[in-house]
Structures are given as C-alpha cells and as structure tokens.
Amino acid sequence: MKFLFSYLNRRRKSICVGSLLCASTALMFYLYDLAWEPFCYILAFWFFLCLPVFWLDFRHDRRRHRGLTQLAQNPEEAAQCLPPSHNLVEQDYQALIHAIADNHTQVTADYAARSQELTDYYTLWAHQIKTPIAAMGLLLQEEPVHPELLAAELGKVEDYVEMALSYLRLDSDSSDYVLRRYALDTILRACVRKYARLFILKRIELELDETHAKVLTDEKWLSFVIGQLLSNALKYTPEGGTPEQGRISVTWEDATQTLTIGDTGIGIRPEDLPRVFEKGFTGYNGREQKKSTGIGLYLCRRVLGKLGHSISITSIPGQGTQVQLGLAAAEQVIE
Numbered sequence: 218m219k220f221l222f223s224y225l226n227r228r229r230k231s232i233c234v235g236s237l238l239c240a241s242t243a244l245m246f247y248l249y250d251l252a253w254e255p256f257c258y259i260l261a262f263w264f265f266l267c268l269p270v271f272w273l274d275f276r277h278d279r280r281r282h283r284g285l286t287q288l289a290q291n292p293e294e295a296a297q298c299l300p301p302s303h304n305l306v307e308q309d310y311q312a313l314i315h316a317i318a319d320n321h322t323q324v325t326a327d328y329a330a331r332s333q334e335l336t337d338y339y340t341l342w343a344h345q346i347k348t349p350i351a352a353m354g355l356l357l358q359e360e361p362v363h364p365e366l367l368a369a370e371l372g373k374v375e376d377y378v379e380m381a382l383s384y385l386r387l388d389s390d391s392s393d394y395v396l397r398r399y400a401l402d403t404i405l406r407a408c409v410r411k412y413a414r415l416f417i418l419k420r421i422e423l424e425l426d427e428t429h430a431k432v433l434t435d436e437k438w439l440s441f442v443i444g445q446l447l448s449n450a451l452k453y454t455p456e457g458g459t460p461e462q463g464r465i466s467v468t469w470e471d472a473t474q475t476l477t478i479g480d481t482g483i484g485i486r487p488e489d490l491p492r493v494f495e496k497g498f499t500g501y502n503g504r505e506q507k508k509s510t511g512i513g514l515y516l517c518r519r520v521l522g523k524l525g526h527s528i529s530i531t532s533i534p535g536q537g538t539q540v541q542l543g544l545a546a547a548e549q550v551i552e
Contacts, residue, residue: 349373428469454482485532
C-alpha cells in the first residue's frame, strides 16, 4: 500500500492532466447542452485504454523497487548490479552512484593501508622500546645505582615516544607548522643540550661552531630532525678516548645554507645508501647493531619536505657519515 501511494504521488501530474481534460470535456457538454451518453462513452473508452498502461507501468516500477530493495541489503555489490537505466536522468544517477562507490572503495583501501601501517609501526616501536626499559630495570637492581646510565636509557625512551608522536602528527593539518625565521644557533644548542649526557657518557667529542644564521623554518620540527640525526650519530659512533675514535661535528656553510652533521661512526654500506630514507629500511649495519627502527630518517625526509628543505647523506663504511640539510628559504606551501 505504501508503494501504491508513492506511485500515485509520482504520477500525480499525469492524473491531474487527465482529470482536467475530463472536467473540461464535461463542462463543454454542459454549456452546449449536449447529450451525456457520448461523454460517458468517451470517458469509458479513455479509462479502459489508460488502465492497462498504468497497470503495466505500476508493475514495472514495483519490480524495480523490489530489486533495489534487495540490492540495498548487499551495498558492497549494489553499484555493480543496478538495473538498466531508461532515460538520461537515471543514467546520471547511476553515474553518481558509481562515483560514490569508487570513492568509498578508495577511502576504505586507504584506511586499511593506514591502519596496517600503524599496526606495523607500533609493533616495531613496542619491540624497540622494551630494550631501554629492560635496561633500566637491570640498572635499578644494581648497587650502587648509576644515575647517569639510568638517564641515558630514559633519554632513549623519550626519543622513542617523541618519534611515535611525530609519526602521528606528520599527516595532520598544516596548522601544526609555524614558519618563521629562527636563530639556528639557538635550535642547535637546545638539541645538543638534550644529548649532553650521552656525549659525556660515551666520551664523544663534539665540534659545534657558531653559525650566526637565521633560517625560515618551523622550530619544533627542525629540532625534531636535528635531534634524530644527533641520536643516530651517537648510536653508531663508538665510545671515544681519542678524537679519531669518537667525534661528531656540526658545521654550517652560509653560501649554500647547508647544515652538515658528521660523525666518525661505523658508516653506511654503499648499497644501502639509496634506500636509507625508505620507511622500515634498516640496512646491514642497522640490523647488525640492532639499534635501528627504520623510521627516523624516513620521518626526517618527510618533515623536511613539508618545510621546503632537503636532506642528503654521504658515508664511508668504517669512517663515518655526513648528513647535509639544505635549509634555504622554505618556498613550498605546506599541504
């Protein structure tokens, strides 16, 4: 019954036109004082002529309604099983439905890929963060307790937490980025101060010259990148004793606006260099040392790309690594 009322409502224009024709014909017969018998014959003729047409149209619409109702129970396949269109408007509606279905499929696939990506990352992250936590537990059982060693392990935990938060914020809105001109020396000193304990603990010499430079960047994100690079340098540079054994240098070239962070660590194999910025890639030395997450350099490149900066790496196995940050004025619009 509900469908019948809906059908009559959709055909109300045709019904109104037919009713007006009948009424105007009846009015003419009345005004001219004609016999009503011919009018009744004409009315009956049109009624029995239109009734089958309306009945067939009603059955056709009801069949399509039932088919669409069944399709609605399986929306995943509905867009591929729509009934044939009979006019241009129906074709337009079906094209719109197909476009919405394709977009939904793409969004679902992107969401599934992102969810799997996050699952993979946090599985790796949980495995990595257990190492410094376990080390802290062992240190607390020793007598006497060594605060400097505990602080070093706590610093590793903080680095992992910061990396996880940065990984989540990386794809957030551009409002998280604030581009201004900052004194590079202030950023560098803050980053070095953060890792001062590790420099002392590992007896690694630091060469840090004043740059007197101001760069157009985001202070928080550039600090994150420099911190990641210093952390990597400290991980893969052996404990010092002599400058040749352990040294990290931070230099600035004003002509090219390039900041270089170099170390005398174990270096990177030539075959691994082209892939060091890939997500999840650890390389031979990273796997051998069991210190790499495969995320740090990937995040650095993405962050610097959003800031309009650049990053490149040169390395010689057994001699050390040089990381160059191109900090020329950021002209790129953050998306």
